[in-house]
Amino acid sequence: MSRRERVLAEVAGMVPAGAARVAVDGVDGVGKSTFAGELAAALRARGRPVVQVSADGFHHVRAVRHRRGRASPEGFWLDSYDYPALLSSVLVPFGPGGDRRYRGAVHDVRTDAVLDLPWVVAPAGAVLVLDGLFLHRDELAGCFDFSIFLTAPFAVTVARMAGRDGSQPDPGHPSLARYVQGQQLYFAACRPWQRADLVIDNSDLDRPVLGPEQG
Template identity: 60%
Template sequence: MTEKRLEVLKRVAELVPDAAGEDCVRVAVDGVDSSGKTVFADELAAVLRSLGRYVVRVSVDDFHNVRSTRYRRGRLSPEGFWLDSFNYDRLRADVLAPLGPGGSRRYRSAAHDLTTDEILDPAQEVAPPGAVLVADGLFLHRDELAGSWGFSIFLDVPFEVTAPRMAERDGTSPDPNHPTMQRYVGAQQLYFAACTPHQRATLLVDNTTFATPHLVRVPD
């Protein structure tokens, strides 16, 4: 990790609010496909732990709907990707509610195996009082989730950068305008139009270059 990246992560970690009493603090790391959400969330979690905070790491990728639901509007449908990808009922019941204000702190970290398409019901885990939930995923500022976060981050990276990253990872087209990419790019454009995540996020981070991210907007 570069010195600049560590500097930004430390600054972000310092901005994460303290818990209220025994409640947990819920932090979202949002951004388009291949903007670097998982890596950023993992690194932020590590920095928070180095500051003595207990961190629960959850990825919304472990809360997908089953394939029959995800693709019911067609495999190339942007609307399907935007509306049908994730099981928000399970995310709220298993993670956000128990780790929210007055919650039990008894959570489950996964609801679905993307490889096998199996629905999961793992044993509950218990977070200690004052824990920090760091959750990464797509669409985390959508209307039904926007009020769930005590602190949120949006990684701002243009499609011209994320599409080649996604191609390297998944074998998709590196051209964001290619017809096969419209499921993903089009879904994000629907998200932007409906929810303006750049404005809803507490913190906006330009993550175009992994080595040198920078804070675009910080809270007052």
């Protein structure tokens, strides 16, 4: 078993028994979606039913996201996501007393299309694994039974995005100000590494490290 597999197995063992809502938070390029998928697989290997959802399916439409300007860090931090839709479509149904009737997206960020997906009922006792940006913000306080904050320096995460998306590899490049500075606004407002139940340094994808703080 690799170091990463051991860490994922350890984290899966930390998820509370029974139905639970798990957040996988972190900046762009830190590896949230991959980690969430691998955590979901580790939970399933323990015999637990899992539903995996990405907050990327709950963006506001482009006109709302860019209403402060296409390059605005404040707009990225404040206007990116439709939190009422995320709550009503996912987090409340999986919460205490919820009916487990959910839908995994309301918006396609690539096409800017509003989606009207059918509602699906999750298995009894299902673990929700939700990955996304800004999950430790005030609007979502109390919505998770276990939360993870993945961390890595911007020099690492921005380089990963460059390799993936063809964007600039320099965190200080003007084209990245919206994203880097927007995430720094989140750090200043919420200090997510302090709110999370678990912090994982994901700088080395092969050797994630449990526990270090950022900031």
